[in-house]
Amino acid sequence: MERNTKQRDAIRQVFEEVPRPLGPNEVLEEGRRHVAGLGIATVYRTINTLLESGWLIPVELPGEPPRYERSGAEHHHHFRCRVCARVFEIHGCPGDLRELTPTGFQLERHEVTLYGQCERCLTTA
Amino acid sequence: MERNTKQRDAIRQVFEEVPRPLGPNEVLEEGRRHVAGLGIATVYRTINTLLESGWLIPVELPGEPPRYERSGAEHHHHFRCRVCARVFEIHGCPGDLRELTPTGFQLERHEVTLYGQCERCLTTA
DNA sequence: GGCTTATTGCGAATGGCTTTTCAAGTGCGG
DNA sequence: CCGCACTTGAAAAGCCATTCGCAATAAGCC
Numbered sequence: 001m002e003r004n005t006k007q008r009d010a011i012r013q014v015f016e017e018v019p020r021p022l023g024p025n026e027v028l029e030e031g032r033r034h035v036a037g038l039g040i041a042t043v044y045r046t047i048n049t050l051l052e053s054g055w056l057i058p059v060e061l062p063g064e065p066p067r068y069e070r071s072g073a074e075h076h077h078h079f080r081c082r083v084c085a086r087v088f089e090i091h092g093c094p095g096d097l098r099e100l101t102p103t104g105f106q107l108e109r110h111e112v113t114l115y116g117q118c119e120r121c122l123t124t125a
Numbered sequence: 126m127e128r129n130t131k132q133r134d135a136i137r138q139v140f141e142e143v144p145r146p147l148g149p150n151e152v153l154e155e156g157r158r159h160v161a162g163l164g165i166a167t168v169y170r171t172i173n174t175l176l177e178s179g180w181l182i183p184v185e186l187p188g189e190p191p192r193y194e195r196s197g198a199e200h201h202h203h204f205r206c207r208v209c210a211r212v213f214e215i216h217g218c219p220g221d222l223r224e225l226t227p228t229g230f231q232l233e234r235h236e237v238t239l240y241g242q243c244e245r246c247l248t249t250a
Numbered sequence: 251g252g253c254t255t256a257t258t259g260c261g262a263a264t265g266g267c268t269t270t271t272c273a274a275g276t277g278c279g280g
Numbered sequence: 281c282c283g284c285a286c287t288t289g290a291a292a293a294g295c296c297a298t299t300c301g302c303a304a305t306a307a308g309c310c
Contacts, residue, residue, distance in 0.1 A: 003256055003307050024297085039259040044298060060187035062236055065297060079230060090227060094219030097239060102215060104244030105204060111187055113236045114222060119229035128277050128286055149267085164289040169268060190267060 010034035011046045012055075021059040021067035021078065021087045061087060061113055077112040083121035090114065135159035136171045137180075146184040146192035146203065146212045186212060186238055202237040208246035215239065 014030040015022065022030070024043050031038045047068055050056040058066040061080060067087055079088045094112060101107040117125075139155040140147065147155070149168050156163045172193055175181040183191045186205060192212055204213045219237060226232040242250075 001256075001308085005257065005307070007258070037259070041260080041299075042258060045257085048299095062185035062187055062238075063191065066188065077225065079227065079232075081230075082233065088227060088230075090225050092225045094222060094225070094237075097219060097237070100202065100215050100217045100219070100237075101239060101241070102204065102213060102244070104247070105206075105213075106241045106247055107204075107239055108207065108241040110240065111236075111238045112219070112222070112225075113187075114226060114232055115235065116226070116231045116233040119227070122229070122231055126278085126286075130277075130287060132288070162289070166269075166290080167288060170287085173269095 006035050007031070007038055007042050008046050008049075010038065011043060012050070015050075015056065015068070015070050020089060021069040023065060023067045026067075059087065060111075077114070079114040079116065079118070081118035081121055082115055083117055083125075086118060088118065131160050132156070132163055132167050133171050133174075135163065136168060137175070140175075140181065140193070140195050145214055146194040148190060148192045151192075184212065185236075202239070204239040204241065204243070206243035206246055207240055208242055208250075211243060213243065 010031045011027060013034060014027050018026075018030060024040065024047060027047065028038060028040050028043045031043065047056060051058065051068070054071055056068045057071045059069050059078065060066050061078065069089070073089070075093060077090050077093060079090045080086070081088070097110050098107055135156045136152060138159060139152055143151075143155060149165065149172060152172065153163060153165050153168045156168065172181060176183065176193070179196055181193045182196045184194050184203065185191050186203065194214070198214070200218060202215050202218060204215050205211070206213070222235050223232055
């Protein structure tokens with residue numbers, strides 16, 4: 001039987017508190033605010049469980065290990081800050097990308113990633 | 126001093142013949158058409174040299190090791206076939222993405238990746 | 251509260267991609 | 281054509297993110 005533990009609660013809570021995709025290490029850091037001795041293996045194990053249950057979905061950005069975010073949000077894309085490496089959810093979508101699709105190809109989905117500096121890193125600089 | 130070898134010629138030729146971003150293993154396979162015993166280490170070494178010289182640039186797609194393509198092409202994006210995993214260059218660009226950028230953030234660049242099926246995989250199926 | 255067993259944290263192990271090592275091979279200036 | 285030094289291929293080593301093994305811990309049913 002599956003048990004409720006403070007580690008699992010903490011990890012779920014982290015994803016509920018922080019409104020951006022998180023990598024395992026970010027989850028670990030945040031999670032330790034709630035459960036001091038939290039271990040990285042538990043983070044990975046819990047993330048995998050939450051992925052299987054569909055509560056989380058992976059967010060893959062070019063050239064980086066996956067981050068994860070709560071499922072259920074509507075179609076959106078991401079902005080990655082070059083300075084702090086945090087990834088933010090952005091709303092909106094360039095829209096019709098079929099015109100970019102080569103003739104004879106079938107478009108199924110798309111990813112858009114913006115890069116730049118986030119507000120915090122701009123003002124802190 | 127840097128020498129001309131048939132291996133290096135072959136690898137450069139592969140990038141000139143094939144009009145899409147290639148990963149090291151694709152380069153190896155194609156390169157072996159020209160130099161039978163070509164080794165993967167040589168492919169990596171040569172790619173790194175070509176990157177340093179600016180002749181190649183990396184193409185990173187979400188969740189995958191880098192591919193490489195010849196530098197100098199104008200701004201463009203990529204289409205990845207879900208079936209054969211090949212990546213194609215696409216022309217055009219959704220254009221102004223500033224409106225997607227969160228207030229206070231500074232947009233520097235963007236990546237767009239389309240996913241679907243390429244013509245070959247659609248017609249072969 | 252006791253007991254069973256899922257869960258945890260640690261460190262070791264894994265798996266992939268990439269780099270390094272090294273002996274053998276090969277451009278190329280002289 | 282020589283010979284030096286750069287290159288190569290194969291295998292070993294490295295790197296990292298992730299997973300596993302295991303003894304200790306702790307849910308939660310009775």
